[in-house]
Amino acid sequence: xxxxxxxxxxxxxxxxxxxxxxxxxxxxxxxxxxxxxxxxxxxxxxxxxxxxxxxxxxxxxxxxxxxxxxxxxxxxxxxxxxxxxxxxxxxxxxxxxxxxxxxxxxxxxxxxxxxxxxxxxxxxxxxxxxxxxxxxxxxxxxxxxxxxxxxxxxxxxxxxxxxxxxxxxxxxxxxxxxxxxxxxxxxxxxxxxxxxxxxxxxxxxxxxxxxxxxxxxxxxxxxxxxxxxxxxxxxxxxxxxxxxxxxxxxxxxxxxxxxxxxxxxxxxxxxxxxxxxxxxxxxxxxxxxxxxxxxxxxxxxxxxxxxxxxxxxxxxxxxxxx
Amino acid sequence: xxxxxxxxxxxxxxxxxxxxxxxxxxxxxxxxxxxxxxxxxxxxxxxxxxxxxxxxxxxxxxxxxxxxxxxxxxxxxxxxxxxxxxxxxxxxxxxxxxxxxxxxxxxxxxxxxxxxxxxxxxxxxxxxxxxxxxxxxxxxxxxxxxxxxxxxxxxxxxxxxxxxxxxxxxxxxxxxxxxxxxxxxxxxxxxxxxxxxxxxxxxxxxxxxxxxxxxxxxxxxxxxxxxxxxxxxxxxxxxxxxxxxxxxxxxxxxxxxxxxxxxxxxxxxxxxxxxxxxxxxxxxxxxxxxxxxxxxxxxxxxxxxxxxxxxxxxxxxxxxxx
Amino acid sequence: xxxxxxxxxxxxxxxxxxxxxxxxxxxxxxxxxxxxxxxxxxxxxxxxxxxxxxxxxxxxxxxxxxxxxxxxxxxxxxxxxxxxxxxxxxxxxxxxxxxxxxxxxxxxxxxxxxxxxxxxxxxxxxxxxxxxxxxxxxxxxxxxxxxxxxxxxxxxxxxxxxxxxxxxxxxxxxxxxxxxxxxxxxxxxxxxxxxxxxxxxxxxxxxxxxxxxxxxxxxxxxxxxxxxxxxxxxxxxxxxxxxxxxxxxxxxxxxxxxxxxxxxxxxxxxxxxxxxxxxxxxxxxxxxxxxxxxxxxxxxxxxxxxxxxxxxxxxxxxxxxx
Numbered sequence: 001x002x003x004x005x006x007x008x009x010x011x012x013x014x015x016x017x018x019x020x021x022x023x024x025x026x027x028x029x030x031x032x033x034x035x036x037x038x039x040x041x042x043x044x045x046x047x048x049x050x051x052x053x054x055x056x057x058x059x060x061x062x063x064x065x066x067x068x069x070x071x072x073x074x075x076x077x078x079x080x081x082x083x084x085x086x087x088x089x090x091x092x093x094x095x096x097x098x099x100x101x102x103x104x105x106x107x108x109x110x111x112x113x114x115x116x117x118x119x120x121x122x123x124x125x126x127x128x129x130x131x132x133x134x135x136x137x138x139x140x141x142x143x144x145x146x147x148x149x150x151x152x153x154x155x156x157x158x159x160x161x162x163x164x165x166x167x168x169x170x171x172x173x174x175x176x177x178x179x180x181x182x183x184x185x186x187x188x189x190x191x192x193x194x195x196x197x198x199x200x201x202x203x204x205x206x207x208x209x210x211x212x213x214x215x216x217x218x219x220x221x222x223x224x225x226x227x228x229x230x231x232x233x234x235x236x237x238x239x240x241x242x243x244x245x246x247x248x249x250x251x252x253x254x255x256x257x258x259x260x261x262x263x264x265x266x267x268x269x270x271x272x273x274x275x276x277x278x279x280x281x282x283x284x285x286x287x288x289x290x291x292x293x294x295x296x297x298x299x300x301x302x303x304x305x306x307x308x309x310x311x312x313x314x315x316x317x318x319x320x321x322x
Numbered sequence: 323x324x325x326x327x328x329x330x331x332x333x334x335x336x337x338x339x340x341x342x343x344x345x346x347x348x349x350x351x352x353x354x355x356x357x358x359x360x361x362x363x364x365x366x367x368x369x370x371x372x373x374x375x376x377x378x379x380x381x382x383x384x385x386x387x388x389x390x391x392x393x394x395x396x397x398x399x400x401x402x403x404x405x406x407x408x409x410x411x412x413x414x415x416x417x418x419x420x421x422x423x424x425x426x427x428x429x430x431x432x433x434x435x436x437x438x439x440x441x442x443x444x445x446x447x448x449x450x451x452x453x454x455x456x457x458x459x460x461x462x463x464x465x466x467x468x469x470x471x472x473x474x475x476x477x478x479x480x481x482x483x484x485x486x487x488x489x490x491x492x493x494x495x496x497x498x499x500x501x502x503x504x505x506x507x508x509x510x511x512x513x514x515x516x517x518x519x520x521x522x523x524x525x526x527x528x529x530x531x532x533x534x535x536x537x538x539x540x541x542x543x544x545x546x547x548x549x550x551x552x553x554x555x556x557x558x559x560x561x562x563x564x565x566x567x568x569x570x571x572x573x574x575x576x577x578x579x580x581x582x583x584x585x586x587x588x589x590x591x592x593x594x595x596x597x598x599x600x601x602x603x604x605x606x607x608x609x610x611x612x613x614x615x616x617x618x619x620x621x622x623x624x625x626x627x628x629x630x631x632x633x634x635x636x637x638x639x640x641x642x643x644x
Numbered sequence: 645x646x647x648x649x650x651x652x653x654x655x656x657x658x659x660x661x662x663x664x665x666x667x668x669x670x671x672x673x674x675x676x677x678x679x680x681x682x683x684x685x686x687x688x689x690x691x692x693x694x695x696x697x698x699x700x701x702x703x704x705x706x707x708x709x710x711x712x713x714x715x716x717x718x719x720x721x722x723x724x725x726x727x728x729x730x731x732x733x734x735x736x737x738x739x740x741x742x743x744x745x746x747x748x749x750x751x752x753x754x755x756x757x758x759x760x761x762x763x764x765x766x767x768x769x770x771x772x773x774x775x776x777x778x779x780x781x782x783x784x785x786x787x788x789x790x791x792x793x794x795x796x797x798x799x800x801x802x803x804x805x806x807x808x809x810x811x812x813x814x815x816x817x818x819x820x821x822x823x824x825x826x827x828x829x830x831x832x833x834x835x836x837x838x839x840x841x842x843x844x845x846x847x848x849x850x851x852x853x854x855x856x857x858x859x860x861x862x863x864x865x866x867x868x869x870x871x872x873x874x875x876x877x878x879x880x881x882x883x884x885x886x887x888x889x890x891x892x893x894x895x896x897x898x899x900x901x902x903x904x905x906x907x908x909x910x911x912x913x914x915x916x917x918x919x920x921x922x923x924x925x926x927x928x929x930x931x932x933x934x935x936x937x938x939x940x941x942x943x944x945x946x947x948x949x950x951x952x953x954x955x956x957x958x959x960x961x962x963x964x965x966x
Contacts, residue, residue: 003361050395094937369734525914604725618741
């Protein structure tokens, strides 16, 4: 069992319930991970993912080995058949097979480069580990998705929803740097697994990958989208069509108190880190309706659920084979 | 309970005795930290602090998560109300609140920039964590103090003092690079909590922050200061008045055997790392009277005492509330 | 007891047998390392060594503290009597003595600079730790040797050999960057401890240190060397005579299927990371005869044997002295 995308979730409703149980007694399964090792490989910076995933593993009694691949290890080659007389010192084939021998689970973070759409969509790094590793792989944010974040978001929404079928809005917001679409993609995929009135709002031209948003409502008028919303999830992403470019930085898309007033007293969500007064005004993120800190807290339980499922799955296999 | 400065010590004498008890049986409280997590956040390099604090936590049975914030995480914004359209990706408010959810104690190292005196005196990073974190904060060297070092120094002096009221000299020494005043400040604050004949010696113009040295004797003649001393604590600091500048590099301030001969067979102390034959001559640091290695050893027990007090304090609170 | 070079092995045959026992039950000695701490200090990048040594320590129940010395700590001075008014902030004397107080074993990786042969041969960093540390030192690859790799290689060969006295060939291969001789040196030293028909093959002028290869057969015709070989161990090294230079990059030395056909169905070995289609053709490293992944796996058990021996040795000493 791997956890690469939302597609690896058999029942989101069930997973959310299980995660909330873990949250109540996070140390209940402290023996499950005994003598098991999680390898965390970072190709990009990380705060929440780094600490919450590590904490989740510790809660399960696992050992953790953390490695910043880029400066602590070797540059990797991902192409089959490459003549490796250039920069890369090691092929993913060896790296993944070797690390699999030291770890029971490998978690990988590798952001989009935002230069070559095809390459990013191919998820070179994650796909390489997935192909060559002999142990389960967990996605700690790839080029096109951040499924641990989306799972934490689902847990957080379950804790805060009052309506059976809430109105949930994913709203683009401006940002000074070009950011990946990963968080937005996984949030969309997660929402499409739920019974909700789900609307995506962004400036024209900022459409996400249509294969991902298929079935979602898209509304270019942010104010209209916000009407009667129960949850506002804000996130910047760079242009997917004019790939990786910033073609809009319209400050009128910043989420302000005035905009939140259009909603049904909506909760405000963001995956963090967030640029204050660019993505969202202080007055909103500091308000009682902001649940961004709780979202980050739930990262631990999302990761713990995933690790627990993988460990249980491995245990079952061992049981059947013995 | 936090450990930010010497002001957090209620009785230095008591603390030193407790630390010496811990040193005798460092594993006695191995259960106290069970399932508790120390987060160590570094904004600057560290050898002794990194390893000794980690070791202290391990001795208490804690989990440790170490993070080099600068290159592994996000650049932080510390100003309230900032429009974050520049370099910083995350506000200290979110960072501190979020990390508080993964850790039971947060330890932070953030050196002085030595450019803006007011900003350094405000301890931007530490103050930010202190304000926004919801768990205890430990200072692993801030801009203006290094209280774990000073506590280790007090422990080391208690082990080596023969006089009831020893003469202790803090002596400035030259250094090729501009260094913070943090270690010197905390040493002064620590000495002022003790019954000692305490003298600070430095070239004219190298006065430390007068708010810190108030009550201490200052002597600009190094030789005179050394007379009959029982402990010589050497440390460079850059100019506090002409802030962060090196306005003196007089090699005659280097601590030599000739100077040590003026003392009452004094012990030689330094916090390390030390520039040999610049701060101190080999003949002194390599002599039997040098206790710099034991100072570094006591860093573990100083940190362990602080962590233990914080854990016990948290336990008591839980006890009262249940 | 230290593990610095193959010279620290009293009986390679015995060690290999012990390592293979550990491999069968890696958690059998989980209590041996309880409350013991391994400090791993890296002056260079590392993947296999970093993770396998850490894994080995965890299998023994040890605590591990990992530190990238270059960017997380201070620049070290190694020269006795140096006036430290230049780049280095700390002398190895203090660094090694201090770290010894926090760790029960110190493991060090410090590659050859490949500029100054004499300095590299002096193993400045390792020798510094060896001289000044007060706890056992493990070599995680120095300038002139990589004895943990060679031990893993011996284990792997023992698992795969069918002949009592196999023919083993160490073959140079081209590489775009100048690499140290460390792995080759230790492999040679290891082979000379065994009863084998051992041949080194490399282009003329690429002789390794003759003090190390004394007693080994050298054959400049690679094809001839490969004839009837049972094991082909490939590795690039830069020129030892014209020190640190690349004076040959002849692609005809790449190990291909055609060359392997000359052998007695030989196993293919390499320490990794390996440049595919430069050092070795895909067809060879991807063949059934390639045992490079198993070599990397055995790094864990090589490290675990070394750590176990050091811990047992320390235990005995304590026993005798009590």
